[in-house]
Amino acid sequence: MKSLAFPLACLALLAALLGAAWQQSRTPKPVALIPTLTGQVEYCLTCHGDVPEISPSHPVKTFGCVICHGGERLALDKTIAHSTMRGGANPSDLQFVEASCGGTNCHSGAADLHNDHIPRVLSSLQATYAGAVANVLYTFGAQNDLLAHLSAAPLPPSNGKSLPALNPSTETSPQVLAFAQNCLNCHLQAQPRPGVEYSRFTGCSACHTPTAGIDLASTNRPVIHKLTTAISYTQCNTCHNRGNYDLVKMQFVPRQDHPADRLNDYYQPIAQFTRCEWTLDCIDCHTSGEAMGDGLFHNTKKEAQYVRCQTCHGTIDQLPLTKTITDPDDLALRLSFLNPVIDLKVGDTILVTDKGEPLWNTRMLPDGTYELFDKATGQRFTFRPVKGSACQQKADEQSSAACHACHSVER
Amino acid sequence: MRPSFFHHLHPPTIPSPQARWRYTLGAGGMAFFLTLVLILTGALEAFYYLPSPQEAPQSIQTITYLVPYGALLRNLHFWSAQLLVLVSGLHLLRVIFTGAYTPPRRFNYWLGLAAFVLILFLDFTGYALRWDSGVHWALVAGTNLLKKIPFIGQALYIAAVGGSQIGNATLVRFYGWHIFGLTLMIVILIAWHIFRVRRDGGVAVPPPDRRQSPERISRFELVRREALAALLLGAGLVLLSAFVPAPIGGPIIPGASVVEARAPWFFLWVQQLLKWGDPFIFGALIPLLALALLAAVPYIAPVKPEELGSWLPPSGRLAQAITAVIGLAIVILSLMAWLPV
Numbered sequence: 001m002k003s004l005a006f007p008l009a010c011l012a013l014l015a016a017l018l019g020a021a022w023q024q025s026r027t028p029k030p031v032a033l034i035p036t037l038t039g040q041v042e043y044c045l046t047c048h049g050d051v052p053e054i055s056p057s058h059p060v061k062t063f064g065c066v067i068c069h070g071g072e073r074l075a076l077d078k079t080i081a082h083s084t085m086r087g088g089a090n091p092s093d094l095q096f097v098e099a100s101c102g103g104t105n106c107h108s109g110a111a112d113l114h115n116d117h118i119p120r121v122l123s124s125l126q127a128t129y130a131g132a133v134a135n136v137l138y139t140f141g142a143q144n145d146l147l148a149h150l151s152a153a154p155l156p157p158s159n160g161k162s163l164p165a166l167n168p169s170t171e172t173s174p175q176v177l178a179f180a181q182n183c184l185n186c187h188l189q190a191q192p193r194p195g196v197e198y199s200r201f202t203g204c205s206a207c208h209t210p211t212a213g214i215d216l217a218s219t220n221r222p223v224i225h226k227l228t229t230a231i232s233y234t235q236c237n238t239c240h241n242r243g244n245y246d247l248v249k250m251q252f253v254p255r256q257d258h259p260a261d262r263l264n265d266y267y268q269p270i271a272q273f274t275r276c277e278w279t280l281d282c283i284d285c286h287t288s289g290e291a292m293g294d295g296l297f298h299n300t301k302k303e304a305q306y307v308r309c310q311t312c313h314g315t316i317d318q319l320p321l322t323k324t325i326t327d328p329d330d331l332a333l334r335l336s337f338l339n340p341v342i343d344l345k346v347g348d349t350i351l352v353t354d355k356g357e358p359l360w361n362t363r364m365l366p367d368g369t370y371e372l373f374d375k376a377t378g379q380r381f382t383f384r385p386v387k388g389s390a391c392q393q394k395a396d397e398q399s400s401a402a403c404h405a406c407h408s409v410e411r
Numbered sequence: 412m413r414p415s416f417f418h419h420l421h422p423p424t425i426p427s428p429q430a431r432w433r434y435t436l437g438a439g440g441m442a443f444f445l446t447l448v449l450i451l452t453g454a455l456e457a458f459y460y461l462p463s464p465q466e467a468p469q470s471i472q473t474i475t476y477l478v479p480y481g482a483l484l485r486n487l488h489f490w491s492a493q494l495l496v497l498v499s500g501l502h503l504l505r506v507i508f509t510g511a512y513t514p515p516r517r518f519n520y521w522l523g524l525a526a527f528v529l530i531l532f533l534d535f536t537g538y539a540l541r542w543d544s545g546v547h548w549a550l551v552a553g554t555n556l557l558k559k560i561p562f563i564g565q566a567l568y569i570a571a572v573g574g575s576q577i578g579n580a581t582l583v584r585f586y587g588w589h590i591f592g593l594t595l596m597i598v599i600l601i602a603w604h605i606f607r608v609r610r611d612g613g614v615a616v617p618p619p620d621r622r623q624s625p626e627r628i629s630r631f632e633l634v635r636r637e638a639l640a641a642l643l644l645g646a647g648l649v650l651l652s653a654f655v656p657a658p659i660g661g662p663i664i665p666g667a668s669v670v671e672a673r674a675p676w677f678f679l680w681v682q683q684l685l686k687w688g689d690p691f692i693f694g695a696l697i698p699l700l701a702l703a704l705l706a707a708v709p710y711i712a713p714v715k716p717e718e719l720g721s722w723l724p725p726s727g728r729l730a731q732a733i734t735a736v737i738g739l740a741i742v743i744l745s746l747m748a749w750l751p752v
Contacts, residue, residue, distance in 0.1 A: 005639055006635070009639050009642035009643050012643060012646040013645050013646040016645075016646040016649035016653070019649070019654070023483075023653045023654060024479065030477055072661060074469050074473050074477060075472045076476035077659070080472065080659060080661050083661025084661055
């Protein structure tokens with residue numbers, strides 16, 4: 001026995017070492033990535049190699065994962081690797097957006113307003129919902145004017161300025177309290193209502209990540225790793241056009257149907273709309289300045305939204321505003337590069353809004369008419385200016401109701 | 412057979428009854444083996460560990476996840492350290508419960524007790540070097556406890572932390588103490604301790620005329636037994652380290668809520684005491700009093716020479732009772748802190 005003890009102990013140690021080697025062989029081989037922007041190795045792809053690239057503008061070889069998502073780039077344990085991620089799966093949530101997407105080479109701090117995306121969004125009504133808040137507070141006597149003083153949720157400042165958030169616990173008016181509790185789930189910072197029809201993320205991804213129709217609560221849904229500027233109307237619909245606010249009960253009354261046919265059941269029964277309002281996508285007319293904000297804290301949607309029928313069609317006296325592209329670095333060219341539905345070139349003449357925003361998916365044709373490419377589908381449309389047509393609408397009466405009087409679609 | 416270098420480190424023969432496992436528990440030898448493992452694995456870890464708050468958690472992740480066998484290495488270091496606390500505690504109990512603290516071994520008993528305290532400090536500094544969310548609370552609570560000591564507390568805190576609050580300097584100081592200051596001290600203490608074991612006449616034995624058996628074992632047999640114990644303990648350690656990972660956490664996020672408001676297991680009893688009142692009295696004075704009582708054991712109950720060499724000598728009853736009470740109290744307090752309330 002004594003003579004066997006030593007060899008047996010050696011065998012025990014050998015067995016333990018073999019066990020350790022076996023355990024080591026079972027650990028996954030780390031997959032390294034050194035993104036050119038950070039130059040720091042990260043191992044996220046060891047587990048996430050199957051995640052599709054988020055967009056052609058954010059190639060993974062350049063950006064990697066950590067620069068946007070945060071997280072522990074070296075850890076191969078799920079809990080630790082994810083422990084410092086920003087905003088869970090959605091780093092674009094407005095609480096984290098500056099850290100995730102900001103920076104002068106990225107989406108904040110740019111000298112030109114257009115590229116200063118994050119401050120624009122943080123000041124926009126989509127984020128603050130300040131117009132609705134101001135209106136409700138004014139209506140129920142909780143403030144004396146119709147100016148935006150409060151936002152629907154706490155937000156990081158936009159270029160140093162932010163509106164304080166409406167605080168339900170300090171509200172005395174039952175209506176305002178009910179409004180604060182029931183009606184603040186549509187702004188960019190709010191979690192959406194439950195239901196696949198409200199399926200969206202928060203922050204930038206609310207619009208730029210296509211989630212419409214996908215049940216985000218489902219455990220076996222596909223990974224949605226996509227950012228796009230080709231935003232379909234269905235994405236806008238995850239907030240807009242979902243029902244009505246009952247201002248007596250201060251409740252949101254969701255519509256019961258699930259509009260499938262855009263012409264017949266998309267708009268609510270009383271709505272008037274023209275052909276382009278149901279054939280085009282929302283962002284074909286509504287510019288980024290309107291939808292994403294222009295850096296100003298507007299008081300009402302009316303202030304922010306300025307594109308009208310005449311922006312593209314002009315009036316009986318005037319052609320719509322246009323601009324001929326001369327600079328190869330023109331904003332219109334850059335935007336069309338991001339979403340190449342149109343082969344825009346230097347020398348092309350495009351429509352512009354009265355604030356100078358390019359309608360970069362349009363082009364003037366040699367015969368004086370225009371073409372427009374749908375930003376979401378790429379479909380080509382042509383249209384004419386009002387000037388020279390049979391239209392008799394006065395140049396100073398250009399509300400949508402005035403145009404709808406003749407041009408609304410019957411359904 | 413000619414004795415090798417390692418044989419020469421041992422006395423030519425030792426009394427057989429006192430060389431038995433059931434008398435020594437092999438605890439001192441195991442503690443020595445674990446110390447060797449710790450020095451070796453610690454030296455290897457030092458090639459990767461980066462002592463700065465920003466880089467420390469990342470360098471530990473590198474060791475754990477990316478270096479081949481790095482996780483095994485780190486787990487070996489961790490488990491050896493935990494076992495060392497247990498085994499050296501066991502060694503202390505063995506010495507007290509066999510009366511071996513009695514002169515001429517009194518001084519060596521104190522050397523051993525000091526080494527045990529150093530082991531606790533080494534464990535705590537090593538634990539803090541993780542510098543992740545799992546250790547943050549204990550680091551803050553532990554260093555704040557220093558401030559509560561009258562007169563010298565503030566100076567002690569600044570000496571330990573390296574400033575008015577935990578930061579870069581704290582980590583560098585803990586690192587310096589862990590890999591150099593405390594390690595150097597314990598290496599010297601252990602060498603002295605082992606030297607004194609031989610100088611004091613080896614393991615405590617009764618006088619020759621009181622021995623049950625005159626049998627002695629040779630240094631060859633002694634080394635064989637030590638090697639056997641080292642092999643088996645090594646196998647156990649490797650197995651444990653291969654399959655039970657050492658704790659690791661995400662980085663400390665300033666201002667984030669505390670992930671784990673818990674002291675490392677060997678200080679849980681102090682954490683429990685701290686819940687009961689004044690931090691100085693309960694967190695520092697009572698533990699120090701317990702240590703002082705243990706140090707005074709050679710005076711409280713010196714054991715008669717003829718009772719040496721076996722467990723529970725009658726003349727050492729008071730020392731055994733005091734130690735049992737302290738030991739039980741530590742176990743119960745630790746369980747109270749560990750179990751959910």
